[in-house]
Amino acid sequence: MQAFENRTEPALPLRATNLEAGWQRQGKLWSNLKELCALLRIPAVSGMADEDLLFQHVQFKTGQRIHTIGQPFDTLYIVHSGFLKTVLIDEYGNEQVLSFPMKGDLFGVDGIHTRRYASEAVALSNCDLILLPFKKFIALGRTHIELEQAMYSVMSRELVREQSMVSMLGALSAEARVARFLVSLSERFAEMGYSSRLFNLRMTRHEIGSYLGLTLETVSRTLSAFNEIGYITVDQKSIGIRDVEALRTLRRLPPSTTRGRQTSRKARPAAEDVIEAGAEPATWDQLMSA
Amino acid sequence: MQAFENRTEPALPLRATNLEAGWQRQGKLWSNLKELCALLRIPAVSGMADEDLLFQHVQFKTGQRIHTIGQPFDTLYIVHSGFLKTVLIDEYGNEQVLSFPMKGDLFGVDGIHTRRYASEAVALSNCDLILLPFKKFIALGRTHIELEQAMYSVMSRELVREQSMVSMLGALSAEARVARFLVSLSERFAEMGYSSRLFNLRMTRHEIGSYLGLTLETVSRTLSAFNEIGYITVDQKSIGIRDVEALRTLRRLPPSTTRGRQTSRKARPAAEDVIEAGAEPATWDQLMSA
DNA sequence: CGAACTGTTGATAACTATCAAGTGGCGTGG
DNA sequence: CCACGCCACTTGATAGTTATCAACAGTTCG
Numbered sequence A, B: 001m002q003a004f005e006n007r008t009e010p011a012l013p014l015r016a017t018n019l020e021a022g023w024q025r026q027g028k029l030w031s032n033l034k035e036l037c038a039l040l041r042i043p044a045v046s047g048m049a050d051e052d053l054l055f056q057h058v059q060f061k062t063g064q065r066i067h068t069i070g071q072p073f074d075t076l077y078i079v080h081s082g083f084l085k086t087v088l089i090d091e092y093g094n095e096q097v098l099s100f101p102m103k104g105d106l107f108g109v110d111g112i113h114t115r116r117y118a119s120e121a122v123a124l125s126n127c128d129l130i131l132l133p134f135k136k137f138i139a140l141g142r143t144h145i146e147l148e149q150a151m152y153s154v155m156s157r158e159l160v161r162e163q164s165m166v167s168m169l170g171a172l173s174a175e176a177r178v179a180r181f182l183v184s185l186s187e188r189f190a191e192m193g194y195s196s197r198l199f200n201l202r203m204t205r206h207e208i209g210s211y212l213g214l215t216l217e218t219v220s221r222t223l224s225a226f227n228e229i230g231y232i233t234v235d236q237k238s239i240g241i242r243d244v245e246a247l248r249t250l251r252r253l254p255p256s257t258t259r260g261r262q263t264s265r266k267a268r269p270a271a272e273d274v275i276e277a278g279a280e281p282a283t284w285d286q287l288m289s290a
Numbered sequence C: 001c002g003a004a005c006t007g008t009t010g011a012t013a014a015c016t017a018t019c020a021a022g023t024g025g026c027g028t029g030g
Numbered sequence D: 001c002c003a004c005g006c007c008a009c010t011t012g013a014t015a016g017t018t019a020t021c022a023a024c025a026g027t028t029c030g
Helices: A020-025 A033-040 A134-143 A145-171 A174-191 A205-212 A216-228 A244-249 A284-288 B020-025 B033-040 B134-143 B145-171 B174-191 B205-212 B216-228 B244-249 B284-288
Strands: A030-032 A054-060 A065-067 A075-081 A084-089 A095-099 A120-123 A127-133 A198-200 A232-235 A238-241 B030-032 B054-060 B065-067 B075-081 B084-089 B095-099 B120-123 B127-133 B198-200 B232-235 B238-241
Touching: A030 A033, A033 A075, A033 A127, A033 A145, A075 A134, A084 B145, A095 A205, A095 B145, A127 A134, A134 A145, A134 B145, A145 A174, A145 B084, A145 B095, A145 B134, A145 B145, A145 B205, A174 A198, A174 A205, A174 A216, A174 A238, A174 A244, A205 A216, A205 B145, A216 A232, B030 B033, B033 B075, B033 B127, B033 B145, B075 B134, B084 B205, B095 B205, B127 B134, B134 B145, B145 B174, B174 B198, B174 B205, B174 B216, B174 B238, B174 B244, B205 B216, B216 B232
Parallel strands: none
Antiparallel strands: A030 A054, A054 A127, A065 A120, A075 A127, A084 A095, A084 A120, A198 A238, A232 A238, B030 B054, B054 B127, B065 B120, B075 B127, B084 B095, B084 B120, B198 B238, B232 B238
16 A cells, blocks of 8 residues: 655656656746745735745755764755655764755755854755845845744744654653654644645655654654554555554653642642643553553 | 752852841842843943843742743743743643753743743743833834844844754754753852852752653652762752863764755765764663763 | 751662564565 | 664563661750
8 A cells, every 4th residue: 555645856747747857947046035934934024025036945865964073154045845854863874864854945044144054954755945135134134034033933933843842752651652753744744734644754764753853763663553542544655544542642741740839839728739730641551551 | 979059049148148038128129221131231321321120020939930821921030049940831731841941041031022921931940130111112222223233142042952953852862861951050140259169959860851851750850860970069050060071072873864965956976975983882781870 | 856858879670771583564685 | 675783662571779668866946
């Protein structure tokens, strides 16, 4: 069984004529501000000279690197189509996947502070990216004030995403992480107009594991388990979602129960205990026998 | 043994006269743009009307909440003195510590996107915070263009911090996390002009554990172990750093070895294997017998 | 001075990594 | 066109790290 949803290319015309050969010339090569805002899911900039400001597109093929760690920063990227990964590389050469940017996502932001990219971005499929030269962007801020706000908003969104990532890595079990990963992918695909129930993973088990702080074996086993209990169907990279709610609510008793003395340290009636919440399938056995 | 370094208050005058009672009236109540930039460790804004623009300070006492999750967002905060924590609270009421803001740190940024704070901020000591009303800040961007860049820079820095946090949670062992935590605290204190070799933790083991994705017991045990092998001295909240290098280089074989097929997927001579790096003390036993 | 919180330490269990072997897919080259 | 080799994935056995449960000591503060 194969899922033919969301191919790399715009794909709606069913990947017919645009093949590898002519790729470099395919697609739209320029976008204006309005399209850019729509893509980023932020209120359109009201400015007048919309049609004048054009932003160049660039295409990358599967496996190509968009930028590396330490490379001088000068431009931000917005994904128009395709799938990528951003990674950190530690002193031993090990990758740590940080995100999987896709349509509408912004990346490269981590280079602003030090003026050098802090991460590496690699195309997981053929990609069409919009270049947003930082200087140009800054200059634009002078005339289009809303654009400035928009950028704050996008960066803030990114920050919140990282926060929830930290929270997930810090508090959730392996099953819960994989479940949430699938759900968020599903939602992401829905937003992009693809099927949320049947899609292809663009990354390897290894990359997923790195992203979720797990080994590839654990990811594989968890997917198999979800498959067996009917939450999903798995066939290599093809994933079918069969019970979103189950995946969405799958959790585990958090390892750190920080509750108590939450507001002011001083006094408080007394025994205000942990909520100990209604249990969810916590162990493999429970999962398997569900 | 008690470390008297870095008390909550400006502290250099050895916490003499300014006691709890008069706190609300103590300290400086307003700061100008220049001071603000210095505090944030970003190039000073060159604007002219420096002295005109004043930003109000506000004081919070230990345990007080600065903002809660869901509360309408309207201002950013910069720490002038004191220590705080920011936390996420999940559906069961469990806290997840996200950061420990201290002097020079900005927080509240996560509220920009949704217009509501995404996290909760609590004072871990008496604090002096500078208010930065978002509207006012945006307005300022029109006249002080550099301020805009500065904010991008600070947000970018924050994003990079979160990234390294994710990387740490995803790839490092418990010992390594605690070691890095201590080192970064030490460095942070040094930046603030305090001793980097002897300091007091402002947070509980529980909060540290939540921050690092560990239980309080594991944190406690790890500190005890570091103490025994002479890397640090521990006495309750008082920490003495005795071998920064050991702490800094303490790592472990990363669980996910994503290396291989890094650049282009296609072809490549061949067997280009993992670097498998020179081993470091990996287990508790090794740690203990070092 | 006691209650409540914080921190320490031990015993045990659970989760997940590690090691290992085998299958299947896919691209490259014979 | 098929075979080979590499890579991704699956699955099993085992070990190790860290969570959990529990008891206790030290601290703080009213």
